[in-house]
Amino acid sequence: MKIESAAFYKSVTHLADLPKNNFPEIAFAGRSNVGKSSLLNTLMGHKGLARTSATPGKTREINFFIINSKFYFVDLPGYGYAKVSKSLKEEWAKLLEGYLKNRESLKLVVMLVDSRHPTTELDIEMQAFLSFYGRHLAIVRTKTDKLNQSMQSKAKRETERIYSDYDFMIDFSAKNGKGKKELLKQLDGFLK
Ligand SMILES: Nc1nc2c(ncn2[C@@H]2O[C@H](COP(=O)(O)OP(=O)(O)O)[C@@H](O)[C@H]2O)c(=O)[nH]1
Ligand SMILES: [Mg+2]
Numbered sequence: 690m691k692i693e694s695a696a697f698y699k700s701v702t703h704l705a706d707l708p709k710n711n712f713p714e715i716a717f718a719g720r721s722n723v724g725k726s727s728l729l730n731t732l733m734g735h736k737g738l739a740r741t742s743a744t745p746g747k748t749r750e751i752n753f754f755i756i757n758s759k760f761y762f763v764d765l766p767g768y769g770y771a772k773v774s775k776s777l778k779e780e781w782a783k784l785l786e787g788y789l790k791n792r793e794s795l796k797l798v799v800m801l802v803d804s805r806h807p808t809t810e811l812d813i814e815m816q817a818f819l820s821f822y823g824r825h826l827a828i829v830r831t832k833t834d835k836l837n838q839s840m841q842s843k844a845k846r847e848t849e850r851i852y853s854d855y856d857f858m859i860d861f862s863a864k865n866g867k868g869k870k871e872l873l874k875q876l877d878g879f880l881k
Contacts, residue, residue, distance in 0.1 A: 690873045690874065690876055690877040690880075691720075691827075691873075692732065692733060692734060692756055692757065692824065692873070693757050693766050694755075694756070694757055694758060695716075695733035695734070695735055695738060695754055695755070695756050695757075695762075696738075696754065696755055696759065697712070697752070697753075697754055698753040698754055698755040698803050698816060698868045699736060699868055700750040700752050700755065701745075701750055701751045701752075701787065702750050702751075702784065702832070703748065703784070704787045704791075707788070707792070708753060708757060708761070708847050710762055710807070711793075711794050711879050712755075712759060712794060713758075713794055713879075713881075714753075714760060714761035714763050714794050714795055714796065715761070715762055715763065715765040715796060715799060715800045715802065715879060715880070716762075716765050716789075716795055716797070716798050716799070717729060717762065717763065717764055717798075717799045717800075717801050717878055718746065718765045718768070718785075718799070718801065718802075718812060718815065719767060719768075719800060719802065719812075719831075720765070720767055720768055720802075720803070720809065721768070721802030722802060722811065723762065723767070723801045723802065723803050723831055724803070724831035724832055724861075724863055725765075725801050726739040726740050726764070727739075727831075728801060728831060728861060728862035728863055729754070729762060729764055729866045730769075730863070731820075731866065731869055732869065732873065733756070733799075736785070736878050737753065737787065739754070739764055739821075748779055749766050749780070749784075750766065751763060751764070751766065751784065751785075751788060752764040757865030760880050761794075765782070765785060765788070765793075766785060766870075767779050767854070768781070768782075768785065768811060768815065777809065777816075778839070779837065780786075780823050783865065789818070789819065789822060789824065790822055793806070794881060795824070795835055796825065796879040796881075797825045797826070797827060797856070797876070797879040798824050798825065798826050798827070799818055799826075799827045799828075799872075799876075800812070800815060800816060800819070800826060800827065800828050800829070800862075801827055801829050801831050802828060802829070802830055802831070802848065803830070803831055803832060804830035804832055804833045804836055804840075804844045804860065805832065805835060805836065805840075805842070805844070806842065806843050807830055807847055807848045808847060808848065808851045808852075813852075816852055816854075816855075820853075820854040822834045823877075824856045825856050825869075825879060826854065826856060827855060827856055827857050827858070827859070827872075827875065828848060828852055828858045828859075829858070829859050829860075829861045829868070829872065830844055830845070830848060830858070830859070830861060831860060831861050831862070832861040832862060832863075833860045833862045833867055833868075834864040834865050834867070835862075836872075841860060845858070845860070851869060856879075859871055859872050859875070
């Protein structure tokens with residue numbers, strides 16, 4: 690896949706506001722600070738399009754980006770950030786769950802896990818949830834530039850051991866571009 694154009698489309702905080710034109714979409718999920726905005730910026734070839742922030746947990750909306758005028762990349766709210774109120778957490782969970790459960794145009798969820806500790810309880814819960822709803826799932830290990838080759842192989846074995854029901858797994862780095870080409874190629878196959 691070649692990304693010819695990418696633009697912010699809309700921010701959604703209530704399920705009723707989800708886009709209604711049935712473009713296929715690919716959603717990106719992961720714990721706060723896992724490197725989701727950085728990955729999206731890398732894929733879209735646009736440094737500031739998805740915000741990258743040093744204060745994680747701030748984005749609570751579902752953000753839609755329109756790609757090549759024909760599909761969406763969807764930036765889901767990061768989960769598992771401790772320093773927000775319980776009621777805000779419940780609000781996010783409701784939004785996230787409602788979206789993942791019911792969204793018909795959602796073709797694939799790309800779950801990002803930190804290659805340095807790829808299997809936290811929250812990630813495992815998230816994966817079980819997605820698999821329960823029959824979602825296609827990809828797992829991307831982020832920030833691989835922080836690991837040497839043998840640590841990367843270890844993280845790979847660990848994720849392969851823990852997770853099941855995924856369509857593909859990829860090692861990625863927003864810093865050195867590792868995995869970008871392969872990921873775009875894989876995503877193409879889900880946008881039919
Ligand atoms: N070394 C390295 N740092 C990264 C990478 N991706 C993200 N980061 C850093 O990790 C922090 C969180 O990244 P961000 O993309 O905002 O994460 P998000 O909260 O999941 O959207 C930032 O300080 C980024 O610069 C990567 O591939 N390599
Ligand atoms: Mg972000």
